[in-house]
Every structure is written in C-alpha cells, then in structure tokens.
Amino acid sequence: LIGVGGVALAVSTIVQSVVQSELMATFGQRRRSRKMSNLRDHYIICGSGRVGSHLVRDMMSANESFVVIEKDQQRAAEFSQRGVSVLVSDATLEESLREVGVERARGLAACLPDDADNVYVVLTARDLNPNLRIVARAAEEQAEAKLLRAGANHVVAPTIIGGHRMAVALTKPAVSEFMDSIVANELGLGFEEVEVGEASTLAGRELRATPIRSKLDVVIISIRRQSGEKLFNPAADTVIEAGDILIAIGRAESLMKLNELARG
Numbered sequence: 001l002i003g004v005g006g007v008a009l010a011v012s013t014i015v016q017s018v019v020q021s022e023l024m025a026t027f028g029q030r031r032r033s034r035k036m037s038n039l040r041d042h043y044i045i046c047g048s049g050r051v052g053s054h055l056v057r058d059m060m061s062a063n064e065s066f067v068v069i070e071k072d073q074q075r076a077a078e079f080s081q082r083g084v085s086v087l088v089s090d091a092t093l094e095e096s097l098r099e100v101g102v103e104r105a106r107g108l109a110a111c112l113p114d115d116a117d118n119v120y121v122v123l124t125a126r127d128l129n130p131n132l133r134i135v136a137r138a139a140e141e142q143a144e145a146k147l148l149r150a151g152a153n154h155v156v157a158p159t160i161i162g163g164h165r166m167a168v169a170l171t172k173p174a175v176s177e178f179m180d181s182i183v184a185n186e187l188g189l190g191f192e193e194v195e196v197g198e199a200s201t202l203a204g205r206e207l208r209a210t211p212i213r214s215k216l217d218v219v220i221i222s223i224r225r226q227s228g229e230k231l232f233n234p235a236a237d238t239v240i241e242a243g244d245i246l247i248a249i250g251r252a253e254s255l256m257k258l259n260e261l262a263r264g
Contacts, residue, residue, distance in 0.1 A: 126151030199264030
C-alpha cells in the first residue's frame, strides 16, 4: 500500500507540475500578446543571428522601441533575459508579422541568413504595410535587386560593405580610424537626422543665424529638401526650410537639443 501510495503521490506531483508549467506558459503568452498589441511606431527585427544581434545591440543603445522575431528558442531566451521583447516564431509567416504589429510599425529589418527568406519577409511586410520602412540583408550580391523589387527601401550586403571598409582601412587609415571611433562612440560623437517642423524656429533662417553651430556645437553635414535635392556641406547662408531633413554630427546631448529645436 505504501508503494502504491508513493507512486500515486509521485504521479500527482508530476501532473501538478505539468499543469502549472502550462498555466505559466499560457499566462506568459497572453501577457506578451497584450504587450505587443500596444506597440505603435516601433521597429521589427526579423532574425537575431550574426547581423541581427548587432542590430539589437545598437537599438538597445539608442533606446528605440523594437521587437525581435526569432525561431531559435535558445537565442530568443538569451535576448529575452536581457529585457528584449521577443516572439519565438518564424518571421516568414504572415501571422508572425501581424502578431508583432507590422501594420503599426515604423520600420522592419530583414536579417535572416537566407536571401529567399528575406525576400519573402519583405514581400509580406510590404503588402501588410505599404508605408513601412524596410531594410533587408543580402547574403549574396545578386539578391540586392530581388529584395528591392520585393519592396525593400534599402539593402545592406555585409560582404560588400566589409570589403569597402577593409579597402579604406588599408589605403586611408586615418579616415578609417576616425569613422571607427565614431561608430564605437569613443569620441562621444554621433550622427543624427532631424526633420524641421512647420513651427520650428529654425525654419526660414539662414544656417549661420541659428544656434546650431555657435551654441550647440553641432555640424550640419547635409540637408535633404522635400523635393529630394541634397545639399552637401551647406554654406552658412543656406536657408533652412520646413520639411528639411538635417544630417548632423555632434554630441548626444547637443543632438537631443537640436531635435527639440527642429520639432518646434
């Protein structure tokens, strides 16, 4: 009887443990679904492998709102432990993109290791959100044209970029070191793009008449007009217009103040 009782107790304990695990998993899934349903104007990262993991790190450093779709459970668990919102699923599935709110998202990065998968993600995301900003990774150079035709706004080929970076490091070491120091934030400098609003005090003023250089110590390296015209290294008498996109370099605190000025 004792033996039968012991077995019954063991079975009961196992069943209870399984039920508790299922309840916790269900609760966790519902909580995650509620959190993702509240996402607005966020970014979606499809794949957190060699390329995606670096993107996640940079997005975390910039304190951006984003969610990751990753089907590898171990990798997903690692990011989840670091406070990253992760959906354990296949990013090529339409329901996965819908679950992370692709219709409400600002941008999507297709970082999957297979070009065909990235094409499928881009096609599906573009169909679900025509206004979405989509950046895609191309493992092979010939995949770039296909990704652009599928609806990507921009395609990044790590192998090509790596080759260019190596060429610059080999032939122009000072330039390479400067660029690397900015990327690594060793100089405390960063790039920013800000849009000049209608109510901004910057609109209608010459660049030299603004506090951008004199007080904020920020350098405007380019201006993109609403017409698409791009002004590189704009002159001091260049008039800033509402709707302009200012490409700036400076310290983080100064760039934040520039953002405030631009918004108005």
